[in-house]
Amino acid sequence: MPVKLLIADIYSTNGRAGIVSVGGSRAGDMFTRAVRLHRPDAEISVLTFDTTSPEMPAPIEAFDGIIWSGSNLTIHRPNPLIEAQIDLARAVFDSGVPQFGVCYGIQLATVAAGGSVVANPNGPEIGWARDVTLTDAGRGHPMYRGKVDRFDALCWHNDTVWELPENAELLAGNAHSHVQAAILRRGRGEFWAVQYHLEFDGREVASLVSGNAPALIAAGALTEASATAIVGDMNQLAVIAKDPSAAPEELRPVVDPLVRTAELGNWLDRVDVLRSR
Numbered sequence: 001m002p003v004k005l006l007i008a009d010i011y012s013t014n015g016r017a018g019i020v021s022v023g024g025s026r027a028g029d030m031f032t033r034a035v036r037l038h039r040p041d042a043e044i045s046v047l048t049f050d051t052t053s054p055e056m057p058a059p060i061e062a063f064d065g066i067i068w069s070g071s072n073l074t075i076h077r078p079n080p081l082i083e084a085q086i087d088l089a090r091a092v093f094d095s096g097v098p099q100f101g102v103c104y105g106i107q108l109a110t111v112a113a114g115g116s117v118v119a120n121p122n123g124p125e126i127g128w129a130r131d132v133t134l135t136d137a138g139r140g141h142p143m144y145r146g147k148v149d150r151f152d153a154l155c156w157h158n159d160t161v162w163e164l165p166e167n168a169e170l171l172a173g174n175a176h177s178h179v180q181a182a183i184l185r186r187g188r189g190e191f192w193a194v195q196y197h198l199e200f201d202g203r204e205v206a207s208l209v210s211g212n213a214p215a216l217i218a219a220g221a222l223t224e225a226s227a228t229a230i231v232g233d234m235n236q237l238a239v240i241a242k243d244p245s246a247a248p249e250e251l252r253p254v255v256d257p258l259v260r261t262a263e264l265g266n267w268l269d270r271v272d273v274l275r276s277r
Contacts, residue, residue: 002039002041002042002043003039003042003043003064003065003268003271003272003275004042004043004045004062004063004064005035005042005043005044005045005063005064005065005066005067006044006045006046006047006056006057006058006063006065006066006067007027007028007031007032007035007044007045007046007047007066007067007069008047008049008066008067008068008069008085008088009026009027009028009046009047009048009049009050009069010027010049010050010068010069010070010071010073010085010104010105010108011027011050011069011070011071011072011073012050012071012072012073012081013050014072015071015072015073016048016050018072018212019208021211022207022208022210022211022212023207023211024204024207024208024211025204027069027070027199028046028048028069030069030199030200030204031067031069031199032044032046033199034198034199034257034261034264035067035264035268037257037258037261037265038258038261038264038265038268039268045057045058045063049081049084049085049088050081051081052080052081052083052084053084054084060091060092060095060097061095061097063097064097064098064271064274064275065097065098065099065100065267065268065271066092066097066098066099066100067099067100067101067105067264068089068099068100068101068102068104068105068108068109068193069101069102069103069104069105069199070102070103070104070105070156070157070197071103071104071105073085073104074158074159075104075107075108075111075117075159076111076116076117076118076119076159085108086108086111086112089108089109089112089191090112090186092189093112093113093185093186093187093188093189093191094186094187094188094189095188095189096187096188096189097189098189098190098191098192098267098270098271098274099189099190099191099192099193100191100192100193100264100267101191101192101193101194102193102194102195102196102197102198102199103155103156103157103194103195103196103197104157104159105193106161106179106181106182106184106193106194106195107159107161109184109191109193110161110163110164110165110168110182110184112184112186113165113166113168113184113185113186113191114165114166114186115161115162115163115164115165115168115184116161116162116163117159117160117161117162118159118160118162119158119159119160120157120158120159120160120176120177122160122176122177123158123221124156124157124158124221124222125155125156125157125176125177126155126156126157126209126216126221126222126230127154127155127156127205127209127230127233127234128152128153128154128155128230128233129152129153129154129155129174129176129177129180129195129196130152130174130175130176131150131151131152131174131175132150132151132152132153132172132173132174132180132181132196133149133150133172133173133174134147134149134150134171134172135170135171135172135173137169137170137171138170138171138172138181141169141171141183142266142269142270143171143181143183143192143263143266143267144171144172144181144262144263144266145262145266146259146262146265146266147253147259147262147263148253151253151254152250152251152253152254153180153194153196153197153198153253153254153260154196154197154198154200154201154202154204154205154254154260155195155196155197155200156197156200156205156208157177157195158221160177160178160179160195161177161178161179161182161195164179164182164184165184165185165186167185168182168183168184168185169182169183170182171183172194177195179195180194180195180196181193181194181195181263192263192267192270194263198260198261198263198264199261199264201237201238201241201254201255201257201260202233202234202235202236202237202238202240202241202254202255203234203238205230205234206230206231206234206235206238209222209227209230209231209234210227210231213227213231237251237254237255240255241255241256241257244256244257
């Protein structure tokens with residue numbers, strides 16, 4: 001029987017519209033493509049979580065797993081929408097249904113499980129998450145099966161996990177963001193999460209950075225030179241991705257879709273094991 005998944009697109013209405021306006025893809029579409037790389041027959045529902053009372057397509061327990069996207073929201077500045085998202089994440093933890101998330105998703109899981117998130121003291125991490133390095137726990141964890149111990153990833157975030165909750169496992173970090181991947185636990189549930197965006201490819205990041213460059217430069221998040229360099233790098237990745245087998249070894253983690261999304265594929269393997277019990 002095909003795996004049944006819920007993808008929670010947790011951008012605000014304005015945030016989602018802003019991504020589309022610069023040529024980017026909706027989070028639900030990106031994650032649907034990423035899942036189908038590993039499970040072409042998956043049954044996927046997308047929950048657009050931009051109101052405090054979104055209509056769930058089915059009860060939590062009807063799904064084999066739930067995937068949380070990134071977001072333009074700031075979880076350490078709570079509002080009713082963010083509180084509703086935290087409440088749902090806690091309900092999923094309590095149900096025992098496995099969860100997976102990226103960027104804001106790891107921050108959501110951290111807060112829902114009792115940890116804390118802050119504005120990154122090192123500033124925004126945009127475009128490249130350089131030298132993401134696995135911890136001893138990460139090297140031995142099934143989430144990183146098929147990945148090398150140190151790699152670059154694609155990212156865009158202002159905030160960072162500051163304190164992991166009880167019973168969490170730190171799996172990866174880098175010089176900019178101490179927590180780049182972790183396993184979060186609460187009650188019966190387990191949440192596999194990364195800070196970087198494994199669903200992004202070079203084209204997506206190039207669109208986001210070029211479309212938002214004036215605002216990013218005005219805010220001091222990037223300089224004109226760094227914005228130009230990131231867009232150039234991402235356009236080059238998009239070219240290389242047309243033939244990932246010919247990519248330099250150090251770029252395979254970002255241009256080979258199966259390698260870039262391996263953490264998600266490994267989580268889906270875990271979901272298969274749990275639903276077979």
